[in-house]
Each structure stands twice: as structure tokens, then as C-alpha cells.
Amino acid sequence: MKVPEEIKRYCPSCNSHNMHKVKRVKTAGRAKAGLKKRDRHIREKLNLGYGGSPKPLPANSNRYGAKTSQKIMLKFTCMKCNKAHQSTAPKRSKKFEVVR
Numbered sequence: 001m002k003v004p005e006e007i008k009r010y011c012p013s014c015n016s017h018n019m020h021k022v023k024r025v026k027t028a029g030r031a032k033a034g035l036k037k038r039d040r041h042i043r044e045k046l047n048l049g050y051g052g053s054p055k056p057l058p059a060n061s062n063r064y065g066a067k068t069s070q071k072i073m074l075k076f077t078c079m080k081c082n083k084a085h086q087s088t089a090p091k092r093s094k095k096f097e098v099v100r
């Protein structure tokens, strides 16, 4: 994912479209614990009705475990009023760079 360094965007405080500076911010760190819990749940479901020792997870499978992509959250700083606002929903991407 490539994002330009400056972008024209709506500014709620100026109530108009202005040039904004783009900066990447970290997303909230809640995802890790949730992933672990979901993983456990998936594994428990897999072993339901299976009367032996825990069934091994299929090899070379990327259906389980942590995702390889990262959540990307952007912060836009208005160049006119210097106020910042964040992008609403974080998007997922393996690679991320801000291009000039």
C-alpha cells in the first residue's frame, strides 16, 4: 500500500477540503489477546468429536494463527488549522510506505 505524503481531504474543523499531511500511527494493542482466544476456540472446535489426543494442525496452513498483514491506521494533519484527525477504519496491508 502506497500513500502520498500530502493528500487533499475534508477537514471537519475548517469545514472544507484542505491539504493534509499523512502520518502512520499505531493501532490499539487489543488484537493480540483476541487472536489467541480465537485460536484456542478454533482448535477446540477442530477437536470436537475427536476422541484421541489433540489433532495436529494441518501443516503449511495459513488458515490458523496470526495474520501476516498489519493494520494500518493513518493520521491526517490539516496544514491550514494544524488539527489532526484519524482515518476511521484501519486497513490491512502487508507492505506500507509513504511516497512523495
Ligand SMILES: [Zn+2]
Pocket: 011, 012, 013, 014, 015, 018, 078, 079, 080, 081, 082, 083
Ligand atoms: Zn483544518
